[in-house]
Amino acid sequence: MPVPALNNLRIAVIVIVVAVHAVMAYLGSSPASSFKFDDPPWRWRSIPIVDAERWYGFDIFCAIQDVYLISLLFFLSGLFVWRSLARSGSRAFLRDRALRIGIPFVLAVGLLMPLAHYPVYRATAADPSLAAYWQHWLALPFWPAGPPWFLWMLLAFDIVAAGLFRFGRASADALGQSIGRLGIRPRHFVVALLAASALAYVPPALMLGPWDWAHIGPFSFQYSRPLHYLVYFLAGAGVGAYGIDRGLLAPDGWLAKRWASAGAATLVSFSLWLGMVGLAMAGDGPLLVLQLCQALAFVLCCASGVLFMLALFLRFADRRLPMLDPLGDKTYGIYLVHYVFSIWLQYALLGIAIFAVAKAAIVFAGTLSMSFLSVVALRRISLLRRVDRLRSRLTT
Numbered sequence: 555m556p557v558p559a560l561n562n563l564r565i566a567v568i569v570i571v572v573a574v575h576a577v578m579a580y581l582g583s584s585p586a587s588s589f590k591f592d593d594p595p596w597r598w599r600s601i602p603i604v605d606a607e608r609w610y611g612f613d614i615f616c617a618i619q620d621v622y623l624i625s626l627l628f629f630l631s632g633l634f635v636w637r638s639l640a641r642s643g644s645r646a647f648l649r650d651r652a653l654r655i656g657i658p659f660v661l662a663v664g665l666l667m668p669l670a671h672y673p674v675y676r677a678t679a680a681d682p683s684l685a686a687y688w689q690h691w692l693a694l695p696f697w698p699a700g701p702p703w704f705l706w707m708l709l710a711f712d713i714v715a716a717g718l719f720r721f722g723r724a725s726a727d728a729l730g731q732s733i734g735r736l737g738i739r740p741r742h743f744v745v746a747l748l749a750a751s752a753l754a755y756v757p758p759a760l761m762l763g764p765w766d767w768a769h770i771g772p773f774s775f776q777y778s779r780p781l782h783y784l785v786y787f788l789a790g791a792g793v794g795a796y797g798i799d800r801g802l803l804a805p806d807g808w809l810a811k812r813w814a815s816a817g818a819a820t821l822v823s824f825s826l827w828l829g830m831v832g833l834a835m836a837g838d839g840p841l842l843v844l845q846l847c848q849a850l851a852f853v854l855c856c857a858s859g860v861l862f863m864l865a866l867f868l869r870f871a872d873r874r875l876p877m878l879d880p881l882g883d884k885t886y887g888i889y890l891v892h893y894v895f896s897i898w899l900q901y902a903l904l905g906i907a908i909f910a911v912a913k914a915a916i917v918f919a920g921t922l923s924m925s926f927l928s929v930v931a932l933r934r935i936s937l938l939r940r941v942d943r944l945r946s947r948l949t950t
Contacts, residue, residue, distance in 0.1 A: 622859025733792025
């Protein structure tokens with residue numbers, strides 16, 4: 555069973571998330587100055603701090619992570635869902651998810667995000683006081699969720715899975731077994747994944763655009779991607795239901811042996827997608843055709859990236875890695891708190907004349923270390939320990 559590989563991959567994915575947010579202030583394509591806090595369409599939600607120091611290498615890094623990383627997170631999140639439902643039942647499963655995902659989402663969005671975004675306001679504010687900031691925050695037509703937007707969507711997918719288990723288990727079992735059996739014939743799995751992803755992503759990307767976001771209160775989502783993410787979540791659930799030790803994720807299986815081919819496919823498909831994006835933005839050709847090619851290239855690049863990361867860790871990291879051990883049980887907490895430290899460190903480095911790569915390295919190292927220490931400290935709080943004990947009792 556490739557649990558070490560999957561655990562190492564889970565840790566690596568969170569570290570990559572931290573890295574992406576650490577370098578966002580130093581993108582070569584950013585505008586000359588920070589976005590004003592009150593100005594629609596509130597582009598600071600994507601790039602909170604804009605530094606004068608830039609490096610276009612960060613644009614490439616962030617672009618490729620944007621294509622595949624969240625889909626990989628949903629795939630990994632789905633792997634053990636069906637097994638958890640079979641072990642505890644839908645009610646206990648949903649209680650556990652409410653405690654593990656719902657409560658952290660409320661706390662992170664309600665408490666941490668206002669703290670995280672204060673430097674964004676200060677960067678352009680005439681009155682940088684806390685009172686003025688709070689007035690401007692409440693005047694926004696939405697409640698900025700930041701990275702925790704992922705949690706509410708994951709909880710929604712868990713509710714879908716619990717509903718399938720509760721009201722249509724026979725059909726859901728059959729679907730899971732069908733997906734899992736495809737893993738024994740990985741080429742068929744890849745074709746099915748691409749087809750399902752294309753059906754889920756291409757129509758909304760063409761009708762609503764590939765980039766735009768919706769913000770309803772504290773709930774954010776990209777118009778073109780929820781169904782696409784659901785495909786990857788259900789794909790993970792199907793693979794997990796059939797057994798992660800056989801088929802697609804077998805440590806010595808088809809995917810692990812083809813890690814180099816998956817990597818090459820990722821590079822080629824990413825180059826294709828990047829080219830299609832450039833042509834579509836420039837309007838150099840029939841727009842609808844370019845948008846269709848861009849959407850199909852995204853589907854191909856996303857699948858290649860997810861499969862490459864899985865293959866890479868199955869092939870080279872299916873064992874205990876001591877350097878990752880300290881992060882093992884703290885990645886979730888790091889994900890919840892890291893955005894605060896990332897934005898504040900970027901703000902603190904504004905105006906300091908050092909290279910963008912050096913600034914990004916400082917922000918990344920500082921964010922990861924301070925997030926780690928914060929999680930260690932928070933675990934000592936008795937209230938959080940009681941919540942964790944309650945969750946354990948409800949699921950045993």
